[in-house]
Amino acid sequence: MKRTPSAIACFLLMMPATLQATLADAPKEGTGSEACRALSDLRIEDTNLLSAVVVPATDDLPEYCRVLGYVRPAINFEIRLPTSDWNDKFFMAGCGVFCGKVESDNPRINAINIGLKRNYAVSTTDTGHWGESMTDGRWAYHNRQAEIDFGYRAVHETARVTKAVIEAYYGRSPVHSYFQGCSTGGRQANMAAWRYPEDFDGIVSGCPDLDRAGQTTYAAWLAAANHGSTGKNLITSVEAALVKNAVYDACDGLDGLEDGLISDPPACTFDPAILMCASSDQANCLTPEQVEALGAFYETPKNSDGDRLYSEGVPFGSEPYWDLWITGDGSSDFALTPIGTNYLRYLAFEEDPGDSYSILDFDFDRDPARLEHMAQFYSSDNPDLGGFRRNGGKLLMWHSWADAAILPLRTIEYYNAVERLVGSRESTQEFLRLFMIPGMDHCGILDGPGINDGGFDPLTALERWVEQGEAPASLLSTKTDSTGRVLWTRPLCPYPDRAVYRGTGDVNDASNFDCVTP
Numbered sequence: 001m002k003r004t005p006s007a008i009a010c011f012l013l014m015m016p017a018t019l020q021a022t023l024a025d026a027p028k029e030g031t032g033s034e035a036c037r038a039l040s041d042l043r044i045e046d047t048n049l050l051s052a053v054v055v056p057a058t059d060d061l062p063e064y065c066r067v068l069g070y071v072r073p074a075i076n077f078e079i080r081l082p083t084s085d086w087n088d089k090f091f092m093a094g095c096g097v098f099c100g101k102v103e104s105d106n107p108r109i110n111a112i113n114i115g116l117k118r119n120y121a122v123s124t125t126d127t128g129h130w131g132e133s134m135t136d137g138r139w140a141y142h143n144r145q146a147e148i149d150f151g152y153r154a155v156h157e158t159a160r161v162t163k164a165v166i167e168a169y170y171g172r173s174p175v176h177s178y179f180q181g182c183s184t185g186g187r188q189a190n191m192a193a194w195r196y197p198e199d200f201d202g203i204v205s206g207c208p209d210l211d212r213a214g215q216t217t218y219a220a221w222l223a224a225a226n227h228g229s230t231g232k233n234l235i236t237s238v239e240a241a242l243v244k245n246a247v248y249d250a251c252d253g254l255d256g257l258e259d260g261l262i263s264d265p266p267a268c269t270f271d272p273a274i275l276m277c278a279s280s281d282q283a284n285c286l287t288p289e290q291v292e293a294l295g296a297f298y299e300t301p302k303n304s305d306g307d308r309l310y311s312e313g314v315p316f317g318s319e320p321y322w323d324l325w326i327t328g329d330g331s332s333d334f335a336l337t338p339i340g341t342n343y344l345r346y347l348a349f350e351e352d353p354g355d356s357y358s359i360l361d362f363d364f365d366r367d368p369a370r371l372e373h374m375a376q377f378y379s380s381d382n383p384d385l386g387g388f389r390r391n392g393g394k395l396l397m398w399h400s401w402a403d404a405a406i407l408p409l410r411t412i413e414y415y416n417a418v419e420r421l422v423g424s425r426e427s428t429q430e431f432l433r434l435f436m437i438p439g440m441d442h443c444g445i446l447d448g449p450g451i452n453d454g455g456f457d458p459l460t461a462l463e464r465w466v467e468q469g470e471a472p473a474s475l476l477s478t479k480t481d482s483t484g485r486v487l488w489t490r491p492l493c494p495y496p497d498r499a500v501y502r503g504t505g506d507v508n509d510a511s512n513f514d515c516v517t518p
Helices: 005-013 017-025 032-041 144-170 184-195 212-225 237-255 288-298 319-325 336-346 372-378 386-390 408-422 458-468
Strands: 047-055 064-071 075-082 089-093 121-125 176-182 202-206 394-400 432-437 475-480 486-492 498-501 513-516
Touching: 032 047, 032 064, 032 144, 064 144, 075 144, 089 144, 121 144, 144 176, 144 184, 144 372, 176 184, 176 458, 184 202, 184 386, 184 394, 202 458, 212 288, 212 336, 212 372, 237 288, 237 319, 394 408, 394 458, 408 432, 432 486, 486 498, 486 513
Parallel strands: 089 121, 089 176, 176 202, 202 394, 394 432
Antiparallel strands: 047 064, 064 075, 075 121, 475 486, 498 513
């Protein structure tokens, strides 16, 4: 929210005299190194500012004032302030898995430099702890404050401090504030819209980890399903390639185009049993045990009574990405194992079991209910976005249809829950729109049939929505090869609409598709 002139005057009176003088003498734009260094003396409640220095411009980044600090007890952050040509806006990026580092130069979608290149003032945070890697969960062992900071406090506190530093440096508040994140960053995005509806005017939420309890149950289900009697994975990267070809042969053309994309995975009815070996030759088929495992992949997790524990199983079309997420590549286990294991050991339960716990210890009858206590700190699937809506906020959500890491149907369930609460699709889409992306990996990390994370631009669409009132009727997605040559373009449509080929013209040209409600 903007500060009134009287509030700004009171804020300035609380600054050290040297900082007041420096900011008073400095121009509103291009404030220079002295004004930057003076920020380290700024007093902000519950905050320690450690350093502030000017960083020279590079080929793709402008010169900026780099501010480091932490919100007590341990929420470390970095703020980058363009020293000239500030666009009067603030941009904050989320982080992945368990975070654990201030990843200021992250090149992927959880990246503050996306905003800095556009002359935003930007910031990011480690969410209140240090981790050896993004999958390291040891920091949370018997550490409730760290879990709360990671769950919901860190983004809000970093945004609060960033806005205070922006106002001190430029002499005015940002006109608009934006947040963008994917995976855990997507969870943070929805958390901000729900818990802190005044922090951001516009939010991009990609492949959001909305439901921590359900997601953990899913990871444990995959580990159990793929654990063979010999202790080795039943479905490896070798079998995954076989499965991928069979699934795409069965389902690629269901939308009327055989284009290497499965645009509507729920419509696919592939039966793993067709890959069952008919003889002892197992070069291009699966054993009964492997077929059973594969069938479990595509099913929703269940308890011993057959009760559903989550929204779905692995989506059809995600098979090209299984080497990373589900089967491993032969040299390492799949990514959901260390993520799920560390979560279960250190974050998932009210009392942490510690490093003796294995993901294979998960009890599908007893443990899903035990996850709920801690999930209240992490999950951001509450559909009540009334405060964000009343504040004029806009939420642009997107999810990869081929996401084997965070399941896409859970995000659709969330959108539908919001729509039911609001009362109509028209009213919901005035402030919330969801875009489903065929063939794309989780957050666009890996290249495959669909686009990667650089293949579309949700931030520009969000800016137009917030600043000009132009709601996105579609987003343009662009598939390129390794040299940057455009292979095809395709519209992404606001759910439940889908891109449908008109029947004439180049199928690789987005202008020959319409967004159609099924």
